[in-house]
Amino acid sequence: MGTLLSAVAVLAVTHALINRVGAALYVPVCVAAAAVLVLVARRAGVTWDELGMGRSSVRRGLRWGLVLVGAVVVVYAVALAVPFTREAFVDRRVAGLSGAELVHRVFVRVPFGTVLLEEVAFRGVLWAVIRRRWGAGWATAGSSVLFGLWHIVPSRGLTRSNAAVEAVFGTGGTGVALSVGAAVVGTALAGVLFCELRRRSGSLIPPVALHCALNGAGYALAWLAVRAG
Known part of the structure; x- marks a missing residue:
């Protein structure tokens, strides 16, 4: 129980930090937090295989990963090509990104910041x-609920940044509350899928x-959707 509480405490501190530090420190904080979490688990006797980082599962994991990435790219490309679904990708948060900033977001911030920390x-x-x-x-239920709660703060601006979300939930306090609730439930369900994988x-x-x-790919397609009008 102590290990679980320690891990949750590390995440609580990290959550407070990453929502306050500047963009330049986001990735370093996430990497450091992921390393601390692994250290906490290893000191408690959790093996690399239990963490999903064992050598024996690498090949299987890579095969699954390639299929999943291909599926996402195909689905996103089709959704972007259809006018009805394209609006869901129009996110004002990426509208002002330059090409270089988009590349950094897709190939640095997402994989080495967001994904590394959240998956570890x-x-x-x-x-x-x-x-x-x-x-x-x-394990799946508990970690997925925490994953959903982790997204409360990042979800508060959804109605302002995404026209499709605003159209569904409206504006004002009620719209924000509903959109945040939907985001928490949605990310918790996504967490269940990730855990099952x-x-x-x-x-x-x-x-x-x-x-x-x-x-x-979501960032990249949102950037393209904004420029496509």
């Missing part, structure tokens, strides 16, 4: 620690690959 934390350390004590079902493959690689593809 929620599908690696928390999932392994909870599974040891209560089993895989509770982790459980079935025995590796963190598939959820990492899917997470990178969803976020990275």
